[in-house]
Amino acid sequence: MNKKNSGDKHSNSQGEHKARKRFGQNFLIDHGIIRDIVRAVHPHKDDLIVEIGPGKGAITQLLADSCDNLSVIELDRDLVPWLKVKFEKHPNFQLYQADALQFDFAQLIKNDQPLRIVGNLPYNISTPLIFHLLSYSTQVRDMHFMLQKEVVKRMAAHAGDSAYGRLGIMVQYYCEVENLFEVPPTSFDPAPKVDSAIVRLVPYKDLPHKATNIKTLENLVNVAFQQRRKTLRNALKQLLAPDVIEQLPIDTSARAEEISLADYVATSNLLDSLASSQTQASS
Known part of the structure; x- marks a missing residue:
């Protein structure tokens, strides 16, 4: 998850990895929240799961233990060697050192099976990344994201709500939106200055309101x-x-x-x- 997550304080070959502001890193350290997120995803053995920004691998570990096909996309080069060592025992674990904003998610499809995407998204790129992922909506079963609470409110807002706008309209055009639960700043290290929330997006198989263009x-x-x-x-x-x-x-x-x-x-x-x-x- 690109606003990172970790259930433990791990060290790599260069010592303790410090959260980097330029990557929007805040490591998730609350074991209860980590379990709640994975419980909400409810992964199955045959799922094709993609995690954006695995960070130090706390959520990654639970996902890898639950499914046989896990791909992760990590931007921070310093975390890549550590992740490879930690998860090399999982035969169907694939790690891509890449920018999720530029990544072609269609390459992860196997046998026309839709993707299940999980991500603790950095606040500074969350909106453009959501729009990038919506372009793959026909190839995605569902998405579970940790985002700034205000962003989740905007995504779930309806006409007449103060938070209603472009983001909510376009996300709801493609997906059913469910605001699952909030996550306080104390669940992270370092603690962000805002509250977070978990949202579930389920792309429609048949769009309820289809635009001709x-x-x-x-x-x-x-x-x-x-x-x-x-x-x-x-x-x-x-x-x-x-x-x-x-x-x-x-x-x-x-x-x-x-x-x-x-x-x-x-x-x-x-x-x-x-x-x-x-x-x-x-x-």
Whole structure:
């Protein structure tokens, strides 16, 4: 887990590994929380499990003991040799020294079996990493992440909530979101300055609200929330002509956070339909 985890204080060949701010490292040391996380994941022997940022291997150890196929992605080169020694007895343990933001998770698929992804994600890259992982949603069974509590709130928020925004809309487009439990700063070494929480994301097999063009939806949501204090009629002026805004199937006098995911998708699909009609008319 890239905001790292460890149930014990281990030493490598260069001495005790110190948490590094540039990697967003906070090592998880609370054995009760570690067990709760693995219990929430509930790994089975034949699962394809991927852990992002194994750190010193506390959660990794329990995952390796529970499943026969575990891949871990670790950015910190200094931890790689130590992890290799610790887990070399597990025959199906694969370690990749890589940046998860650039990693191709599709290469870990075996026999079309979906991945189960676990990660204690560093706060500084959590949002872009979530978006990167969502691009593999059709190849993923579920994801369990430790994140900043406020980020989890944003992911689980619904229309009308103060935390509702681009992150929640796009995550909920692809996944069912469940806020599982909170983790206090005292569970880490060093202790972060914010509370954390565990979230479960389960990608939909069939999207409940399907956009005809995901890029149109992403662009619409981005523009709507760039000026979230304005009404949608004003916020969308930079994207759409006034006559188009009047055709939208939403209340344009409302603000961005008052519009549901279903309505954003319906609006996005209408925009695609109008664009297609204009293209046909001009050809």
